[in-house]
Amino acid sequence: MTDQHPSQQQTGQLHGQADRDRVTHGVKRRLTSPSWLARAASVGLCSISIGFLILFVFVVETGGNVTLFTRPLLMQIAVSLPAVIMVLTAATTIGAGIAWWNRYWSIRARIHQSVLALLGLGFSWQLTKLGFLPL
């Protein structure tokens, strides 16, 4: 009986292994899924862009305009975000193209992704014009 029925500890280990496998599989599936990556890029673009604005304004408001010169850590973080925004804009734009090409998502979702890509391009263009992106 003992041989035929795993102990409670063994059962727990099996379940833990199964959970880990499931998570690993899920991560792998998502990281190789263009649709998931495209959506992640657009979510990241929206979040980082707004985060950049909030952080930049916060630092200038709390530390004064002189933070543009003295560059405290938070300002250094803020001025590093436009490069991330540019990468996420590129990913969002590519994701929108792939979505239309492969016809995944609904039409509405594809249009939304495309609009976000355009907004990202506009945002990045202005960040460039304002000197945050060294192009």
Added chain:
Amino acid sequence: MTQPRLSTADSSTDRSTRRSFLAGLGSLALVVVGTATGRTTAATGAPSPGSRPGEGPFAAADELEAFIDDVMAERIGTATPGATVAIVSGDAPILTKGYGAADVDADRPVRADETVFRVGSVGKLVTYTAVMKGVEQGILDLDTDVNSYLDDSRVTVPDTYDDPVTLRHLGTHTAGFESTLDPDIVADPDSLDTLEALLTDQQPSRIRPPGELVGYSNYGAALAGHVVAEAHGTTFEELVQAAIFDPLGMTHSTFAQPVPADQPGDLAAPHIRDGESFLTTDDVYINMRPAGSLSATATDMATFMRAHLGDGAVDATRILDAETAEAMHNRHHVRHPAVTNWRYGFHEYGNPDANLIGHSGATVNFTSSLLLAPDYDVGIFVASNSNPSELPTTVVDEIVAEFDLQRAPTTPTPTSRPGGQERAETVAGEYSLTYLPQSGPLQAVDLLEHLTVEPAGNGRVRTTTLEGDARQWVESEPYVYDEVGGHDVLAFEVTDGEVDVLSMSSEPTGVYQPVPFQERQFVTGAVLGTAVSGFGLSLAGWGGHSIRRTWKQQSTDDDPDTADAE
């Protein structure tokens, strides 16, 4: 952090903190802002009897001191913890006085003859005085390529344009270097570089042909200091000490950073505001030393002003020949005949006809202003150990107004030349300042400082800025507009119906140039606003969708019927 800026107590006095920051920047031995330069408006009042040139406006020293005491009493403890003032008239200082605290922690009072203030870009005047001394000695020439003095230095100005950069360009901020506003401020004195290394490693691009447009440049001032030191085969600090400080007995003045421990006097502590009080804070250091690392007492600055008002001499001590001093005080660059222009190192202030010359300065937590009225033999210096929006310049302005150092503005008389409305429409547009950075994150400052010009009917124009500075102007002669209610002047240079340059009298440290459509504030605001709105709505939509889905899932899990079915 600044720009030279002298403003005054008229309608334009309180134009925003950002502008004064820029003024500070420019003259900062920071900006800039402001700042970089400065808006020089002018305080005015009705001329009083006995204030004609040569008679001395400060006949009653007691009245002057009482007035200054009142002016400072309004500000000490509110705008700044401490300040120092020097006023000279004729060949003598008639008031040198400290106000408030040099250090709030140590409860140390400001003493005019002992308390040393960081004076920022006012120190450029010492640098340019040293240049003129070199010219007088025949060691330097204002119109020779500065590279010819840099044979033994790694610093070389590239030949981007046919015309070389000269000391005249450096003394009038017309060399055409791209502005960075930042004179390379560092928090750690160990991070200070040699002037040679700094000027080599941080050389800005040449973006304009030399001699054409004013664009305030800390780099240019630092380069001038390096050139004069190289020509004398010494360091900048040693040269200034030997050529200016020692002869004049300015024993409490130094460009050295940190101020040496054996330097006479006590350095005032920098302060920041903390609610209703002030806290001492760490000082910063200016890498471009000739552009803004000078520390000095009010008494020493009084001596420096006396030297300039005394045609290069104080009592029997002469640092410049009279001809050299006169040459330094003459115009060296004309932006437009109707506005303030550049002497050598000094810019004109207030009414262009008033013959007021000066410079303002700031570091991160010090501000200062120096003004000379040669027609009255008067010099005014004010410094504070914090960085309020406009303390030194407003104090100077109030003195100028109270003692009638320039005439009151007159009501603008419209030009009789027809076509005023067409000209107003020609000059309408958006303009940006040359002294603001064209690259890096500080480029955003340029956008915020754009000036918008619109026709206002009857040949008038209206100018506005984002910070809410709205003014009306009357065309007094074609393409020259006088401010209504003030004495500021706008002067446009127009070729074939297109504006090339706009000069504003109160902004001597730069000129305005038209902004292309795609770089206008409206375009930037619309694109950024739309993008951020879209991003925010998307995040809200995704969040709402996720919450709704989670709620539905929970509702399904909690449904008894569903549970029974399971």
